[in-house]
Amino acid sequence: MHSNDIQSRLADFPEHQPRPAGAPLPLAGIRVVDFTHFIAGPLATMILADMGAEVIKVEAIGQGDAYRYYPPAHPDDPTLGGPYLWCNRNKQSIALDLKSAEGQQIARELIADADVVAENFSTGVMERLGLGYEALKAQNPRLVYASVSAYGREGAFADRLGFDPIAQVESGFVSMNGYADREGVRALSPVMDISTAMMAGNAILGALMARERHGIGQQVDVALFDNAVLMTGYASVQHLFSGEEPQRHGNTSPDTCPSGVFHASDGAFYINCGNSKIFQRLMTQVVERPDLAAAPEYATPKDRIARREELFAILGQAFARQPWSHWQPRMRAAAIPCGQVRSVGQALRSPEAVERRLVSRVAHPQHGWVPNVASPIRYSATPVADPVAAPDIGQHTEQILRDRLGYSAERIAALAQAGAIDTAKAR
Numbered sequence: 001m002h003s004n005d006i007q008s009r010l011a012d013f014p015e016h017q018p019r020p021a022g023a024p025l026p027l028a029g030i031r032v033v034d035f036t037h038f039i040a041g042p043l044a045t046m047i048l049a050d051m052g053a054e055v056i057k058v059e060a061i062g063q064g065d066a067y068r069y070y071p072p073a074h075p076d077d078p079t080l081g082g083p084y085l086w087c088n089r090n091k092q093s094i095a096l097d098l099k100s101a102e103g104q105q106i107a108r109e110l111i112a113d114a115d116v117v118a119e120n121f122s123t124g125v126m127e128r129l130g131l132g133y134e135a136l137k138a139q140n141p142r143l144v145y146a147s148v149s150a151y152g153r154e155g156a157f158a159d160r161l162g163f164d165p166i167a168q169v170e171s172g173f174v175s176m177n178g179y180a181d182r183e184g185v186r187a188l189s190p191v192m193d194i195s196t197a198m199m200a201g202n203a204i205l206g207a208l209m210a211r212e213r214h215g216i217g218q219q220v221d222v223a224l225f226d227n228a229v230l231m232t233g234y235a236s237v238q239h240l241f242s243g244e245e246p247q248r249h250g251n252t253s254p255d256t257c258p259s260g261v262f263h264a265s266d267g268a269f270y271i272n273c274g275n276s277k278i279f280q281r282l283m284t285q286v287v288e289r290p291d292l293a294a295a296p297e298y299a300t301p302k303d304r305i306a307r308r309e310e311l312f313a314i315l316g317q318a319f320a321r322q323p324w325s326h327w328q329p330r331m332r333a334a335a336i337p338c339g340q341v342r343s344v345g346q347a348l349r350s351p352e353a354v355e356r357r358l359v360s361r362v363a364h365p366q367h368g369w370v371p372n373v374a375s376p377i378r379y380s381a382t383p384v385a386d387p388v389a390a391p392d393i394g395q396h397t398e399q400i401l402r403d404r405l406g407y408s409a410e411r412i413a414a415l416a417q418a419g420a421i422d423t424a425k426a427r
Helices: 003-010 040-050 082-086 101-112 133-139 164-170 191-214 224-230 235-242 276-286 290-294 301-306 308-319 324-333 344-348 351-355 397-404 409-418
Strands: 031-035 054-060 077-081 092-096 116-119 144-149 218-223 259-264 267-272 338-340 359-364 368-373
Touching: 003 368, 031 040, 031 101, 040 054, 040 116, 040 144, 040 191, 054 101, 077 082, 082 368, 092 101, 092 397, 101 133, 101 397, 101 409, 116 191, 133 144, 144 191, 164 191, 164 224, 191 218, 191 224, 218 224, 259 308, 259 324, 267 324, 276 290, 276 324, 301 308, 324 338, 397 409
Parallel strands: 031 054, 031 116, 054 092, 116 144, 144 218
Antiparallel strands: 259 267, 267 338, 359 368
8 A cells, every 4th residue: 555545545535624714612621631542432532522622642652552553554654543543533642651750740730620531541550650530539629530441440340351342242242243044243343432432422521511510520430341231222121021032133124124135136225114104105106016015914013024034025026126226216205214235435435425524635744635534423503623633642742741731841851851751743
């Protein structure tokens, strides 16, 4: 892969359209000190950064966030992996040696007037660094201290490490997905990390709102496993009602019919017939079989589920006669929930993604253009911040120490000489 290849691919996408000049930001003035790494923590703090919070990402000298190195990396910068770029925009980076007394002191000074601390180290690490909640609460009672962990910060499993695939398998999520004749499969997308990040972002916002109303900060505890159990969806309550374990049904819904993947003459698409009215519109307005819409053997969802195989066979034969370009407008006109089965690349370039301006290119000080996938949050009065590419390791160290903490050039140089900080400018 060459840098020119990336620039060529990005030419397909528009330059980011700036937000209205002078529009306020929803979290302007909120300060976040971010000790998180990998996905669940950084994505949560990026949500806050997108809303206008000042997010200072604390990274280890030299190495930085280990997620920087997940492939593929930018061909001109091994520290700028695509996955890292995806979940770290709109942040500043300060590189500290948190094992040194000087590095810990700088962290405490940053936290002294911060609104939020976010961390996802192994349980006990922040306490050993003198940066646990109880220690910081004494100096900043209004602090919201958010911990993202595998199994929570207290209890018999607080020491366990956990990543997205572990949460998927232990929550039962994997057992539900795939086909009945083989082992369950994990979602390739890190759905547990992403949803945990959303939960953590919501939890932090709720704690900030509670602080405004009650005048106190608090600790926020969001566990990957807890969230993963929630992500099994209503299957959890179905099991508690019936005592039965969810079965794997591939792409076919066990709860509605006909819901699943069908094939036009030129490709696959999905239909979700969530109720009888949708089924009747599908039969009368799309496949022109009003007789089936009125047939008593297909009258109720339960009836259709019992005859799923024969119903799928009828629809499969009908859909195979025409291309997707024939069926899609007919189903749209009939208000049938449906969608083409796409690859990721097709989705990014789809008419829907273009219409919603989901993918754009943003300027990078060293690498020309880099890709940006937009936040799904749309505010009418306080639009989210314009995207700034994820920072280099320690890119803002000198700026933060000088402008935020009032350090002199001499003091910064002495700290760099001692190895407590890294003042490397952007490469």
